[in-house]
Amino acid sequence: MTKTVTDVICPFCGTLCDDLEVVVSDDGKQLLEVYNACVIGTEKFLHSQAKDRVTRPRLRQADGTWKEISYDEAADYTAQMLAKAKKPLMYGWSSTNCEAQSVGNEIAEISRACCDNTAAVCHGTTLIAVQDIGLPTCTLGEVKNRADRVIFWGCNPAHAHPRHMSRYSIFPRGFFTGKGQMSRKLIVIDPRVTDTAKMADVHLQIEQGKDYELLNALRVALKGEWLPDVVAGIPKEKIREAADMMKSGRFGIIFFGMGVTQSIGKNHNIDEAIAVTKDLNEYTKFSIMPMRGHYNVTGSGEVFAWQFGFPYSVDLTRGFARYNPGDTSSIDLLNRGEVDAMFTIGSDPGAHFPISAVKHIANVPSVCIDPHLTPTSGVSKLHVPVAFNGVETGGNCYRMDNVPIDCRKVVEPPAGMLTDEQFLVMVRDRLKKLKGAA
Amino acid sequence: MAKEITVNLISGRTIQQGVAIEGGKEKPLYRTACGIIEMDNEDLKKLGAWKSTNVRVTSDHGSVIVKAIEATQGPHPGVAFIPMGPWANSVVDPNTYSTGMPTFKGTPVKIEVAINEPILLGIELVQKQCGVKVG
Numbered sequence: 001m002t003k004t005v006t007d008v009i010c011p012f013c014g015t016l017c018d019d020l021e022v023v024v025s026d027d028g029k030q031l032l033e034v035y036n037a038c039v040i041g042t043e044k045f046l047h048s049q050a051k052d053r054v055t056r057p058r059l060r061q062a063d064g065t066w067k068e069i070s071y072d073e074a075a076d077y078t079a080q081m082l083a084k085a086k087k088p089l090m091y092g093w094s095s096t097n098c099e100a101q102s103v104g105n106e107i108a109e110i111s112r113a114c115c116d117n118t119a120a121v122c123h124g125t126t127l128i129a130v131q132d133i134g135l136p137t138c139t140l141g142e143v144k145n146r147a148d149r150v151i152f153w154g155c156n157p158a159h160a161h162p163r164h165m166s167r168y169s170i171f172p173r174g175f176f177t178g179k180g181q182m183s184r185k186l187i188v189i190d191p192r193v194t195d196t197a198k199m200a201d202v203h204l205q206i207e208q209g210k211d212y213e214l215l216n217a218l219r220v221a222l223k224g225e226w227l228p229d230v231v232a233g234i235p236k237e238k239i240r241e242a243a244d245m246m247k248s249g250r251f252g253i254i255f256f257g258m259g260v261t262q263s264i265g266k267n268h269n270i271d272e273a274i275a276v277t278k279d280l281n282e283y284t285k286f287s288i289m290p291m292r293g294h295y296n297v298t299g300s301g302e303v304f305a306w307q308f309g310f311p312y313s314v315d316l317t318r319g320f321a322r323y324n325p326g327d328t329s330s331i332d333l334l335n336r337g338e339v340d341a342m343f344t345i346g347s348d349p350g351a352h353f354p355i356s357a358v359k360h361i362a363n364v365p366s367v368c369i370d371p372h373l374t375p376t377s378g379v380s381k382l383h384v385p386v387a388f389n390g391v392e393t394g395g396n397c398y399r400m401d402n403v404p405i406d407c408r409k410v411v412e413p414p415a416g417m418l419t420d421e422q423f424l425v426m427v428r429d430r431l432k433k434l435k436g437a438a
Numbered sequence: 439m440a441k442e443i444t445v446n447l448i449s450g451r452t453i454q455q456g457v458a459i460e461g462g463k464e465k466p467l468y469r470t471a472c473g474i475i476e477m478d479n480e481d482l483k484k485l486g487a488w489k490s491t492n493v494r495v496t497s498d499h500g501s502v503i504v505k506a507i508e509a510t511q512g513p514h515p516g517v518a519f520i521p522m523g524p525w526a527n528s529v530v531d532p533n534t535y536s537t538g539m540p541t542f543k544g545t546p547v548k549i550e551v552a553i554n555e556p557i558l559l560g561i562e563l564v565q566k567q568c569g570v571k572v573g
Contacts (some may be wrong), residue, residue: 012460040456047460065573125539156511160451191448192519194511208446208517209544258450262542266535293451313538329538350564351463351524354532354540355500358524362568373464375524375564 001026009407010041011095011390014292014400015140015164017041022410031391031411038162047372048388048411054373055414057384066383071418071426074367074384078343079430081365082111085341087317091330092347092369093303094118094294097395097407100420101296101303104345107428110437112317114339116330117300118293118347119312125261126290127301127311128325129270136277138253138287139401140167145174146285149249151187153273154211154259155291158195164291169255170199176250185245189214190259202242207233212265215272218243222279247283254288261290292400294347295390299398334360342366342380345420346389350375369420386420387413395421442550443485445477445518447497448543449526452510459523463560472523473557475504475549478515482506487551494552495520495529497545502528502563503555518547524564525557 008020022045023033031049034042057074058066069077082088090113093101108115119127143150150169157164165171170181177183188200191208206214210232217231221243227236246252254277260269273288280286292298301311308314310323313330326332330349333339334357342361350358351374361379368380377383387393392413398404413419418426431437458471475495477485485506487493493506495518504525511519520526522542531541558566565572 012456039453040460043457043460047462050462061573063573064571120538121540121542125537128537156450159453159456162453162456191517192509192511192514197511205514208448259543262539263544264535264541266537266539325538326534326536329534331532331540332534332536332538335532348459348463351459351527351560352522353527354530355524355528355564355567356532357540358527358564359568362570373462373561375463375561378561378565379568379570 002032005408005410007408008410009390009397009405010037011295011397011407012041012044013161013295014298015161015167016295016397016399016405017163017167018405024411029412040162045391048391053371053414054383054385055417057382060381071423074382075423075426075430077382078367078427079434081341081367082107082113082343082431083434085111085365087338088113088341088343089330089333089339090115090343091349092117092345093300094297095346096389096420097296097397098299098303099395100424101300102307103421103424103428105303105307107424107431108316110428110431110435112319113343114315114317114328114333115304116314117304117312118297119301120330121352122258122293122297123261123290124312124325124329125267126270128267129274132267132271133274135274136281136287137289137401139403140399142287143253144168144172144177146176146251147253148177148184149246149252150184151189151246151252151254152196153189153254153256154263155255155257156190156194156196157255157291160257160293161291169253185249187242187245202238202245204234204238204242209263209265211260211263211269212272214239215269215276218276219279222247222283246280246286249284252280252284252286254286255291256288257291289401296397298400298402299396299404302398302402331357340364344376344380345369348374348376350379369423384423385417386423387417389420393419442548443481444546444548445481445516447495447518447520447529447545447547449520449522449530450543452521455521455523466559468523468560469557472521472560473504473525474507474520476509476511476519477506478509478512478517480513480515481518482508485549485551492552492555492557493549494555495547495549497529497531497547499531499545500528503552503557505557506549518549524560528563528567
């Protein structure tokens, strides 16, 4: 016999779909089938059942081989590494729950670490822009029920957030959007003809890296002022068409992604996108929302912010929290060679940092806490596999619109495996003893 | 037929990349999904490369071998796309311009045909570049 667990939360992307159904064996030890999830979410649930999964911590030996060790020994190694280091970097946090993040922050405080989450390579520049000029935003529920103008700027939800469009932004029939897709106009700004752009009413195939110019031109067009013939590769008629379409809606939303945050201009691109939103509110109601990637990167920002006052790039080395992206941010710290120990949890900088930063990770004592084998575990001295969050343990997470949602445990982890939080508590208690902290 | 061409490189997610990272980054599927460069047909012609030819991509920041395939979300002449992962990150511009964010999109790269060079697996590629001793 099997049983079906309903209303399961998907721990892949920031959309945090909450309508999954998962079939598990009667004893709750095996996960058999996944319904309603996208292909990526399904793979995440099913991969937890892989037969070749690593289930015990492993320490790299001098000859490059791995030696299996106990969780106690792994916690000792981690605590000693953090206690000895002068400027450890504790990076990741976006694929774990808020409870574990909070324990991690205690560890960071005791060891006077730099701590950062995956916003460093994702929406970090958005956070800077929000601190600059604020963020007129809303929840995804409001988008579903009200939005009749949807703009995707530098993001490709058809690939990165596969169910975003069907649950919230394009297809669903909401309270004031009863005709679903027919009620909405879709504008996509992207240098490629992405699968999202193929669905658009208007696609502005922008010259890569010219987002600031086009956003600025849109503000000019909204005010009906003079425009050059072509801006960022887009003819002025098309810019005016997009501006008129935005103005004529009852409720609009700009979703933006890495195309804006990672291109040249960075936080200033977002400044300008937020300014467009502000300008549009003189004609109609408009909101703007970052398309957050990891399922709990938003939660990590929240936990950092309520415990340290800043959402990422926090430096605790002086015993109090400092925040100065460019100085206290992971990539810069690694590229300058300032970090003398690397602690990674719930992310994969080995795959997603520029190689110059990864080379430095490989040169210092390092611990990688991750259920998967990754390039980060491949260059770390200690790999601690843990239970899958959102599959083998629950915990609190934040959706991309800052709505907290509790994940559900659907299946037991392999016998003897710990969760992130349990392992972090072991490290924290050992570190307290080593540092003589109360 | 040029021996090498210069294009503007961007990286980003694809659904195949998403499935591959959740399915296991040690598996060959990760290389199939991300050890590629999506190029416009026009650029492939300029380079004189067949589809699915191994190419060397070089920037001021590094070099990597990937498979050149025809753009799946094109046309985008002059722009090439490597899905996010260690292959793209071997060549992207790490400069953050004091924002903390590397310039993952918009790195000028040279592409040349490297038909006999192997494309490494994800973890292997990073370990090799970092000089990690593997037992």
